[in-house]
Amino acid sequence: MRLYAAVAASGFRRYATYRVATAAGVFTNTVFGFVLAYTYIALWSERPQLGGYDQAEALTFVWLGQALLATCAMMGGGFEDELIERIRTGDIAIDLYRPVDLQLWWLAGDLGRALFHFLGRGIVPMVIGSLAFELALPGDPLVWVAFLVAVALGVVVSFAVRYLVALSAFWLLDGAGVAQIAWLGGMFFSGMLLPLNVFPGALGELARALPWSSFLQVPADVFLGKRTGIDLLGAFAFQAGWALALIGAGRVLQAVATKRVVVQGG
Amino acid sequence: MVDGIRAYRMIAAMWIRSTMTYRASFAMTLFGNFAATAFDFVAILLMFSHVDALGGFTLGEIAFLYGATGIAFGIADLVMGSMDRLGRRVRDGTLDTLLVRPAPVLVQVAADRFALRRLGRITQGVLVFGYALTVVDIDWTPARALLVPVMLLSGAAIFSAVFTAGAAFQFLAQDSAEVQNAFTYGGNTLLQYPPSIFARELVRGVTFVLPLAFVNWLPALYVLGREAPAGLPSWLAFLPPVVAVVCCALASLAWRAGLRSYRSTGS
Amino acid sequence: MSRHPESSADGTDHIVVDDLQKVFDVRKKTGLVRREKHRVRAVDGISFTVPRGEMVGYIGPNGAGKSTTIKMLTGILTPSAGRVRVAGIEPARDRTRLTRRIGVVFGQRTTLWWDLPLIDSYRLMHRMYRVEDRRFRENLDRCVELLELGELLDTPVRQLSLGQRMRGDIAAALLHDPEVLYLDEPTIGLDVISKTKVRTFLRDLNAERGTTVLLTTHDLQDIEQLCERVMVIDHGRLMYDGALAGLHEIGESERTLVVDLAEELPPVDAPGARVLKVEGPRQWLAIPAAASAAPVVTAVASAYPLVDLSVREPDIEAVIAKMYEDRAAP
Incomplete structure (x- = not known):
């Protein structure tokens, strides 16, 4: 356990060293936050209460998206590139x-x-967003706690998806295709494009059932107080269910891949 | 200039041949580029499943704005998109290998990792623009017809200048590639929507400070027969070529200053 | 192929460096936010000339100012003060014109196209440098023959071994007939056979074409086998400029003879050698680098039950370290 804590700490430090890159990322997230906020204002002024959100809630959704974009690695760029490289070069055997x-x-x-x-990249855009626009921030500290739990579960789901993508490199010479599909799926079905409750009909239902909704849609709904009581537990169960299923799939795939590496001698 | 274009062509051809050694991967990334960039328009379509107009603009009119910036930005991204790797080249020292070759450094950096997959972005821009031209009822005059290609080319030049200026900034701050993204990708997202939905100061800011409004807003609104945004005079619609030339001149000055600073500090 | 014309602005001196200086402002973090600016004299008043057709070793520890000097000689960096002329050209001012007259090999950074066959990179050089077709053909044929690249020309660069790639890089730097060749660690990481091929090629190139060569290296054997003249730089200053043998004398550097005896014995007694260490049947003997090892080996072999022996060459860092010790002690 202590080992994994040390690994986590080094993961934290590794990204913390790039201060200019972090500041640049915050800047970009903030610019996008402003642009998207105005488009949402235009949409919600035409259709107040669209998707069950009022305008303040919709704007909160925008800034949550910018805050969680890097956290849930929705644009990729986490560990997976390194893992794929180790699989390609055969270092994975070690x-x-x-x-x-x-x-x-x-x-x-x-x-x-x-x-x-x-x-590093979530708090500042959120603060700037809340200063520039009227956001729907929760007053109940328990909602904040529930939000953090939902984000943590979202990160685990995001990890599990990317782990599966990386493992595909054992079989596919060029994993770009799988990575691409996962990335496109994340962009489309996480809520980054538009809140999933604005998606029409069956598309919306499908989007809300897929694992990617754990990245942004579920944490945002928890934050906005749309999921409370039993429904909140349902949200956690949904995320945890996907996390367990995908992590389990990752373990199975890993076992198969390991056998392959051992049989082939690396 | 002719030498520069010749060098660009040669280097780009090498990268195209490199890419073609992985054909399947190229096909997938081309599709991915197309799909990912088209998502922006899908978002607009999803919005229009709930409304008939956004900021007073119809879907067709927004498609016109979207397609215009999509094509202009797509061209700039294809030609100059690799410039955001400059900081990395400074850090790992590979910029030096370009400085001992008889071709302009700017050209070599721009042509580096030339990626045909970026045609995906141009393609979706062309498709949306074509759709707009069929559904929007434009009162065509010679001036309007001429302004369309001028707008697209000037827009590409303005975005290219932004890419170049961003790269020049990376001579000072090597990890700042994302700042450039805010102005390039972020600027493109901004211009996909009508200026009427944004705050007046923001529209004036992207007219007079960072003149992105000349990429499509000002000329496109004229073509669409609408008034210029934020109370600006309508003759600004004809300025994009001038603005493009000024932007490129300033960007090239910034690039020279950046390169000079690199050659005197080595970092 | 003809030798290069003998005329240049500096007569026979092909490279002229006069009181060259490069000062960097470095910001050091002294606290969480506070940074302190201080000046680093990376190159601190270096002067030398290299006549046409000479092959010179340029050595020194990491951070001594070697690569800063090379960067000023190639026009990558502009000097803070002093004068540089390469083939009569001022590098910083006329960088693009100079690129056609010089060849540069960056040891660990290949400039070849990774996914394409080797020949493709050469064709790009051909066109980028606008080399005349016939001359390109001749130069390529010659490099292919001497560097044994024939079978590799159609191989993608990513499939080449380190040694093959280095040979490929050297060829790429020579296709436009440069008068001056800069090599940065041309043998680093190579196997013995590749090292030998590279060295033989460079020797021939220098002898036949009269190409002026400046090479930086950590491998003293490169210098021993290629250069009659060596320059040592440290802390931005030229510490030594002369024959390699002289460097050995100044540095009093020593080679190490590792002797494996049949049994554990007291320290051997051999004239001209000094026992450094005894560990079981193995003993380490120091002999002056400038002296031959042969008499010592003969002496040991005749008096002791010798099983095996090997000679370790002094490395550059050790030579330079020794040089300092000698200077510090009056």
């Missing part, structure tokens, strides 16, 4: 003989990264 759990090792590192991105 990792497999280490007395640590490969999946937990990478998960710990990614949690460290996510924590840094949440603090």
Whole structure:
């Protein structure tokens, strides 16, 4: 356990060293936040209460999206590139003989990264957004706690998806296609494009059932107080369910891949 | 200039051939580029499943704005998009290898990793623009017809200047590639929507400070037969070529200053 | 192929460096936010000339100012003060014109196209440098023959070994007939056979074409086998400029003879050698680098049960370190 905490801490530090890059990222998130905020204002002034949000809630959704974009690695750029590279070069064989759990090792590192991105790239855009626009910030501290839980679960789901993508490199010479599909899925179905409750009919239902909604839609609904009581537990169960299912799939795939590496001798 | 274009062509051709050694991967990334950039328009379509107009503009009119910036930005992204890697080249020292070759450094940096997959962005811009031209009832005059290609080319030049200026800034702050993204990708997103939905100061800011409004807003609103935004005079619609030339001149000065600073500090 | 014309603005001196200086302002973090500016004299008043056709080793520890000097000689960096002329051209001012007259090999950074066959990179050089077709053909044929690249021309660069790639990079730097060749660590990481091929090629190139060569290296054997003249730089200053043998004398550097005896014995007694260490049957003997090891080996072999022996060459860092010790002690 202490080992994984150390791995997480080093994941945190690794991203914390790039201060200029962090500041530049915050700047970009803020610019996009402003642009999107005005488009949402235009949309909600035509259709107040669209998707069950009022304008302040819709604007809150915009800024939450910018705050969680890096945290949930919605644009990629986390550990997966490195893992794919290790699989390609065969260095993965060394990792497999280490007395640590490969999946937990990478998960710990990614949690460290996510924590840094949440603090370093999430808070400032959120504060600027709340100063520039009227946002619907929760008054109840318990809602904030529930939100943090939902974000943490979202990060785990995000990790599990990217872990599966990375493992595909064992079979596919060029993993770009799989990574691309996962990335497009994340862009479209997380809520980054538009809140999923604005998606029409069956598309909306599908979007809300897919794992990607754990990245932004679910945490945002928890933050906005749309999921409370039993429904809140349902939201957590949804995220945890996807997390367990995808992590489990990752373990199965990893076991198959390991057998393959051992049989082939690396 | 001719030498620069010749060098660009040669280097770009090398990268195209490199890409073609992984054909399947190229096909997928081309599709991915197309799909990812088209998502922006999908978002607009989803909005219009709930409303008939946004900021007083119809779907067709917004498609006109969207397509115009999509094409202009797509061209700039194709030609100059690799310039955001400059900071990385400074950090790992590979910029030096370009300085001992008989071709302009700017050209070599711009042509570096030339990526045909970026045609995906241009393609979706062309499709949306074509759609707009079929559904919007434009009162065509010679001036309007001429302004369309002028707008697209000037827009590409303005965005190219932004890419170049952003790269020049990376000589000072090597990890600042994302700042450039705010103005390029962020600017493109801004211009996809009508100026009427944004705050008046913001519209004036992107007219007089960072003149992105000349990419499409000012000329496109004229073509669409609408009044210029934020109380601006309508003759500004004809200024994009002038603005483009000024932007490119300033960007090239910034680039020279950046390169000079690199050559005197080595970082 | 003809030798280069003998005329240049500086007569026979192909590279002229006069009181060259490069000062950097470095910001050091002294607290969380506070940064302190201080000046670093990376190159601090260096002067030398290199006549046409000479092959010179330019050595020194990391951070000594080697690469800063090379960057000023190629026009990448502008000097803070002093004068530089390469083939009569001022590099910083006329960088683009100079690029056609010089060749540069960056040891660990390949300039070849990773995914394309080697020949494609050469064709790009051909066109980028606007080399005359016939001359390009001749130069390529010659490089291919001497660097043994024939079978590699159609191989994608990513599939080449480190040694093959280095040979490919050297060829790429020579296709436009440069008069001056800069090599940065041309043998680093290469196997013995590749090292030998590279060295033989450079020697021939210098002898036949009269190409002026300046090479930086950590490998003293590169210098020993290629350069009659060596310059040592440290802390931005030229510490030594002369023959390699002289450097050995100044530095009093020593080679190490590792002797494996059949059994554990007291320290051996051999004239001209000094026992450094004894560990079981193995003993380490120091001999002056400038002296031959042969008499010592003969002496040991005749008097002791010798099983195996090997000679370790002094490395540059050790030579320079020794040089300092000697200077510090009056």
